[in-house]
Amino acid sequence: MAEGLKVLSAALPADVKLETAEYDLGARLYHRTGETLPDSVLEELKGADAILLGAIGDPSVPSGVLERGLLLKLRFAFDHHINLRPGKLFPGVKSPLAGDPQIDFVVVREGTEGPYVGNGGTLRTGTEQEVATEVSLNTAFGIERVVRDAYRRAAARPRKKLTLVHKNNVLVHAGHLWTRIFERVGREFPEVTTDYLHVDAATIFFVTQPERFDVIVTDNLFGDILTDLAAAVTGGIGLAASGNINPSGDFPSMFEPVHGSAPDIAGQGKADPTATVLSVAMLLEHLGFTAEAAQVEAAVAADLTERTGTRSTSEVGDALAARVSG
Amino acid sequence: MAEGLKVLSAALPADVKLETAEYDLGARLYHRTGETLPDSVLEELKGADAILLGAIGDPSVPSGVLERGLLLKLRFAFDHHINLRPGKLFPGVKSPLAGDPQIDFVVVREGTEGPYVGNGGTLRTGTEQEVATEVSLNTAFGIERVVRDAYRRAAARPRKKLTLVHKNNVLVHAGHLWTRIFERVGREFPEVTTDYLHVDAATIFFVTQPERFDVIVTDNLFGDILTDLAAAVTGGIGLAASGNINPSGDFPSMFEPVHGSAPDIAGQGKADPTATVLSVAMLLEHLGFTAEAAQVEAAVAADLTERTGTRSTSEVGDALAARVSG
Ligand SMILES: CC(C)[C@H](C(=O)O)[C@@H](O)C(=O)O
Ligand SMILES: CC(C)[C@H](C(=O)O)[C@@H](O)C(=O)O
Numbered sequence: 001m002a003e004g005l006k007v008l009s010a011a012l013p014a015d016v017k018l019e020t021a022e023y024d025l026g027a028r029l030y031h032r033t034g035e036t037l038p039d040s041v042l043e044e045l046k047g048a049d050a051i052l053l054g055a056i057g058d059p060s061v062p063s064g065v066l067e068r069g070l071l072l073k074l075r076f077a078f079d080h081h082i083n084l085r086p087g088k089l090f091p092g093v094k095s096p097l098a099g100d101p102q103i104d105f106v107v108v109r110e111g112t113e114g115p116y117v118g119n120g121g122t123l124r125t126g127t128e129q130e131v132a133t134e135v136s137l138n139t140a141f142g143i144e145r146v147v148r149d150a151y152r153r154a155a156a157r158p159r160k161k162l163t164l165v166h167k168n169n170v171l172v173h174a175g176h177l178w179t180r181i182f183e184r185v186g187r188e189f190p191e192v193t194t195d196y197l198h199v200d201a202a203t204i205f206f207v208t209q210p211e212r213f214d215v216i217v218t219d220n221l222f223g224d225i226l227t228d229l230a231a232a233v234t235g236g237i238g239l240a241a242s243g244n245i246n247p248s249g250d251f252p253s254m255f256e257p258v259h260g261s262a263p264d265i266a267g268q269g270k271a272d273p274t275a276t277v278l279s280v281a282m283l284l285e286h287l288g289f290t291a292e293a294a295q296v297e298a299a300v301a302a303d304l305t306e307r308t309g310t311r312s313t314s315e316v317g318d319a320l321a322a323r324v325s326g
Numbered sequence: 327m328a329e330g331l332k333v334l335s336a337a338l339p340a341d342v343k344l345e346t347a348e349y350d351l352g353a354r355l356y357h358r359t360g361e362t363l364p365d366s367v368l369e370e371l372k373g374a375d376a377i378l379l380g381a382i383g384d385p386s387v388p389s390g391v392l393e394r395g396l397l398l399k400l401r402f403a404f405d406h407h408i409n410l411r412p413g414k415l416f417p418g419v420k421s422p423l424a425g426d427p428q429i430d431f432v433v434v435r436e437g438t439e440g441p442y443v444g445n446g447g448t449l450r451t452g453t454e455q456e457v458a459t460e461v462s463l464n465t466a467f468g469i470e471r472v473v474r475d476a477y478r479r480a481a482a483r484p485r486k487k488l489t490l491v492h493k494n495n496v497l498v499h500a501g502h503l504w505t506r507i508f509e510r511v512g513r514e515f516p517e518v519t520t521d522y523l524h525v526d527a528a529t530i531f532f533v534t535q536p537e538r539f540d541v542i543v544t545d546n547l548f549g550d551i552l553t554d555l556a557a558a559v560t561g562g563i564g565l566a567a568s569g570n571i572n573p574s575g576d577f578p579s580m581f582e583p584v585h586g587s588a589p590d591i592a593g594q595g596k597a598d599p600t601a602t603v604l605s606v607a608m609l610l611e612h613l614g615f616t617a618e619a620a621q622v623e624a625a626v627a628a629d630l631t632e633r634t635g636t637r638s639t640s641e642v643g644d645a646l647a648a649r650v651s652g
Contacts, residue, residue: 064498098424120499130466132503140456172390173446177458200554207422207558228526232533
């Protein structure tokens with residue numbers, strides 16, 4: 001996080017004053033107070049232009065507590081319906097895939113619906129008759145806005161190609177709703193080439209033919225899975241950035257690395273801050289600092305081609321900040 | 327399918343008489359009669375020792391009709407709760423992953439619950455207010471039996487390692503039920519090493535460290551996704567076999583290639599029958615013909631190391647049948 005802020009300061013124009021407020025949430029707050037996201041913090045955050053979120057999660061906290069109580073709470077409270085995740089293999093970065101693939105796509109993941117709504121429960125908990133449900137909720141409203149956003153992004157890219165990923169042969173209700181809306185909105189974008197893949201087939205193409213993708217639009221859960229896979233084939237989640245975007249501007253958008261908190265190496269100065277720095281680039285872009293965003297991305301790209309030996313977290317941050325201001 | 331039966335006949339001991347009945351289901355039947363699986367066929371199938379299913383699906387049939395009306399109907403009607411899918415990279419087969427990985431794991435996918443139950447619907451269909459739901463149903467009964475089966479399989483393998491894959495930090499109700507049962511049943515198998523991965527993280531390891539997996543147990547939908555990815559990293563779905571198993575023997579188990587019907591090349595004699603032949607090996611194993619199953623797998627393994635040029639579907643089938651009888 002410190003490195004991300006370092007690069008952010010370095011990138012902003014001299015006449016722009018950066019005001020930051022830091023909130024120490026996550027496992028530490030939870031252990032101290034039992035809270036994950038105090039209402040007062042949520043209120044204060046509403047006044048921010050953007051949020052940069054450090055990776056959360058710690059084995060000492062039961063699985064789901066911070067995810068649902070902090071990360072997903074923010075995404076839902078601020079209606080971050082566009083979860084934007086580029087899958088880009090930078091020159092000089094080794095992919096685990098053979099044959100030097102060219103990878104440059106972006107996943108537009110729905111962020112406020114689907115199986116993530118937290119609608120479920122258990123019956124006869126702890127007995128042999130226990131039943132647990134999880135309900136995926138999908139609305140025409142929610143699907144249409146993310147699908148239209150994805151078409152716009154596809155239309156603005158050179159290849160103008162949009163792939164819908166779902167599982168409409170099994171999840172027929174939600175899947176056909178996605179498919180119908182995808183086709184209907186597509187009529188507004190005749191210049192965009194479209195196709196459809198089942199999520200299982202999509203994972204195959206991610207490893208055998210990642211070049212085939214330009215923009216992908218998909219459901220919250222499928223997007224979660226596909227973007228980790230995308231990170232893996234583009235050199236690892238140490239490099240994967242994401243934006244939780246509310247295009248209306250009613251609430252601040254939030255930028256975060258895709259990776260987790262890596263508690264095994266936390267605080268040792270070993271973590272690669274690149275994913276956070278690339279998330280800062282997305283933050284800059286979102287706030288209209290397009291040239292500055294490009295500068296940060298270019299700094300990362302240059303840094304990646306010249307990597308040798310191991311550097312500490314702050315050494316990488318310093319190098320990137322220097323490139324940006326230089 | 328013809329090649330699968332060819333190899334099956336060749337593999338069976340001389341004193342075993344193979345009786346087969348063929349049902350022409352799928353797109354053809356659907357277009358002729360509007361039916362996908364007539365009740366009379368379902369009744370007759372109950373008398374079979376096992377079912378070998380050809381890949382189904384055709385673009386002329388709306389997505390979901392054959393999947394839900396035929397394939398999933400059979401899986402649910404015959405309570406195929408163990409969906410067994412090996413992920414094995416045979417010598418001589420090229421993986422899309424760099425660095426010649428060693429891959430030899432098996433996915434035990436739950437086959438009768440989760441998001442596949444077909445419990446969902448739409449409200450205000452076709453309007454801007456449409457809502458679609460999909461309900462994932464999970465029972466202690468259903469999870470425990472598949473988890474115990476997976477532990478048994480892990481205990482019988484040299485590495486004795488079992489990984490649970492779910493998404494218990496988001497799908498907390500179903501996920502924690504899986505986790506609790508996984509831990510409880512594990513106490514009966516102290517010799518098995520266990521770990522847990524979120525499904526998104528699992529996809530990363532499938533491409534960066536596939537050697538780490540031995541047996542994986544997972545939910546119906548996650549299993550669907552992971553086994554296509556497993557097929558991709560082990561040389562493609564042209565080689566991926568699967569068994570839909572009901573260990574009780576109350577109903578016939580069903581064996582099928584993981585791949586689809588490839589309507590673009592159907593009937594041209596170009597399709598690789600290897601996945602079907604490997605499914606035949608699983609069928610033989612299931613019916614207690616262990617040596618014969620091993621022979622079929624060995625035939626495939628030998629054939630794969632010696633592949634040169636292109637052969638037709640029946641040439642591959644002939645070669646495998648010859649190896650098995652030879
Ligand atoms: C931590 C978890 C809740 C989160 C998600 O599932 O969305 C993460 O995996 C991600 O992709 O941002
Ligand atoms: C065809 C489809 C219903 C099926 C599934 O989703 O289970 C297939 O993808 C599979 O993996 O066997």
